[in-house]
Amino acid sequence: MNLQFILGNFALILFVAMVLTGIVWCLDVFYFARQRRAAADAALAAFDARNAKLSTEGIKVDNTSRQSIEAAILRQPTWIEYSGSFFPVIALVFILRSFLYEPFKIPSGSMVPTLVIGDLILVNKFTYGIRLPVLNQKIIDVNDPQRGDVMVFKYPDDMAQDYIKRVVGIPGDKITYENKRLTVNGQEVKYTALPDFLDEESPVYHKQYMEGLTGVPHRILNDEGKAVINIDQVKNFPHREGCTYTVDKFTCIVPPGNYFMMGDNRDNSSDSRYWGFVPNKNIVGKAFFVWMNLGSLGRIGSIH
Structure with missing residues (x-):
């Protein structure tokens, strides 16, 4: 598999992008988000304990910053936020163009007059059977x-x-x-x-x-x-x-x-x-x- 094949195979590029963003999304849901939640709970517990001590000493406390502390700790890092946002979109596009319909643009006049240069067409991907994406291996006739x-x-x-x-x-x-x-x-x-x-x-x-x-x-x-x-x-x-x-x-x-x-x-x-x-x-x-x-x-x- 050479570089020209990879660059010319949009399905492969889309598949790799879906896998990478999907891994980041899963890591965030099942690991990073829980870590942030634990860190936020610990910070809030410390914040509440400090305020309780100040109250017993007769000092007026301000609880308005409690939500901002929690939001700051729970906020996703930029790279995780973007990956998580792109993943469902990339996955949807990948499924649609791999199993249902794929768009193409006519680049030459070999099919004139049926199709002319510049025609944007849709191709039915399941008419001739269901195929595995990237590998193009038929699995269902x-x-x-x-x-x-x-x-x-x-x-x-x-x-x-x-x-x-x-x-x-x-x-x-x-x-x-x-x-x-x-x-x-x-x-x-x-x-x-x-x-x-x-x-x-x-x-x-x-x-x-x-x-x-x-x-x-x-x-x-x-x-x-x-x-x-x-x-x-x-x-x-x-x-x-x-x-x-x-x-x-x-x-x-x-x-x-x-x-x-x-x-x-x-x-x-x-x-x-x-x-x-x-x-x-x-x-x-x-x-x-x-x-x-x-x-x-x-x-x-x-x-x-």
Whole structure:
């Protein structure tokens, strides 16, 4: 585990912070607070004894300082006070983002037009099963990813990076991509031409289609004149022996426990065509909602 992985794994940082603040909180509740209470009781007993003696000697005593003495002794040290205050907040955030929902920001245009740069999305962490935080080890099965799902996962070549693509192939599928059209298990995917899409980041126009991937229609983009795949950029990934490549076509058989991912911006996406399959252990969750885009509030809504 290197420094880059640690810095890129916010869940690990959050977990360490929760543990450290939790230890301080427990020590204060079960040890330091009792010590302060004992010290305060001793000081108050001495204060009361002194006042009682002065009273017997006919000297008027002032009891107004008794509360201030107690408050001063019982006051938490600053480092304990801050740790105790942060602990429940950090613990709540850790539980929410580890087991329920985690926010992400879209950094690239590989999923245009479904998702654009700057989209702030929510990812459901329990759709595909309950996983141990940090270790990302599944402990309870719920559902498996389905074709058409938009899924967040750990990039196989760098587990510190989170990627988002669309599930095109599930275990056992035979995926063929020819002339920029998908065929899944011998069944040609239906495409409906749509008006050209203007990519405002470039800005250029792309050919736009509605892709009916196993009953999950969604928009995809293609660029005329670009090759189906640049073979020189294909890596030697695990299970590559199950794939065949030519200039205008490739075919892959998805191995057990793995998924074939593609970006909706087909000619501008680094995906399973180039770096291989996504194993089950890399799954983070299913993207389902755009909750904010500061540049375009109209982007808010469900992800299809």
